[in-house]
Amino acid sequence: MAKLYSESSPNKVKKMSPKKETVNFLLSYSKALHISTYKRMEFESFLN
Amino acid sequence: MNNVKANDAFLVKSYIEGNENSLSILIDRHQHRIYSFIFSKVYNKDIAEDIFQDTFIKVIRTLKRGKYSEEGKFLPWVMRIAHNLVIDHFRKNKRMPKFDNSGDFNIFSVLTDSSLDAEKQLIKDQIEADVQELIKELPEDQLEVLVMRIYKDMSFKEISERTGVSINTALGRMRYALINLRKVIEKHNLILTN
Secondary structure (H helix, E strand, O other), X not given: OOOOOOOOOOOOXXXXXXXXXXXXXXXXXXXXXXXXXXXXXXXXXXXX | XXXXXXXXXXXXXXXXXXXXXHHHHHHHHHHHXXXXXXXXXXXXXXXHHHHHHHHHHHHHHHHHHOOOOOOOOHHHHHHHHHHHHHHHHHHHHHHOOXXXXXXXXXXXXXXXXXXXXXXXXXXXXXXXXXXXXHHHHXXXXXXXXXXXXXXXXXXXXXXXXXXXXXXXXXXXXXXXXXXXXHHHHHHOXXXXXX
């Protein structure tokens, strides 16, 4: 069988992903966001 | 595959009910595909990051408002949001095109920075300091006129009023001040050019 000289293998391919800060921001945003409804109106509030 | 869909559906339901950890699992599970998709369109990490963030902000707001109808298609739904935001991004850039400076024409050939670079600024400061030292060698009356004219930007009329001499005298003192200054510069073999 022919030798493979390339170093890359599927396991070594780096997956592209967003920065940790971005993900953390989204999780914090989600925790802080509170949506309340009054009759047909919606109110967004951010809780620290 | 159905198991994954069921899991997504379960996590979405759990998130809507208030379990924040479910969102973390959903993002963790799909971030590579969504981010790669966005990056494959925009080819810019920062823009991809922004669009990824905006995508999930929309997801979060829609889920929290209870506007999401679960049909077992969470990922395709998120991808659709990301796709729309990518289109928005390109539309916005079409209205305000960015100049990428990659063609034959170099934008910096017409846009120049007229301010001095650090080296020239240092030389300029040094020359100005030298001149300030040199003018101290002038006679008092000439020095007074020169300072008022050059450093205080006063007119000869104002100088004559301030010093109590005629305009012609002020002009004469200025003339002699410059002649004497040149003599001092020549005497010391100074080069005062930038």
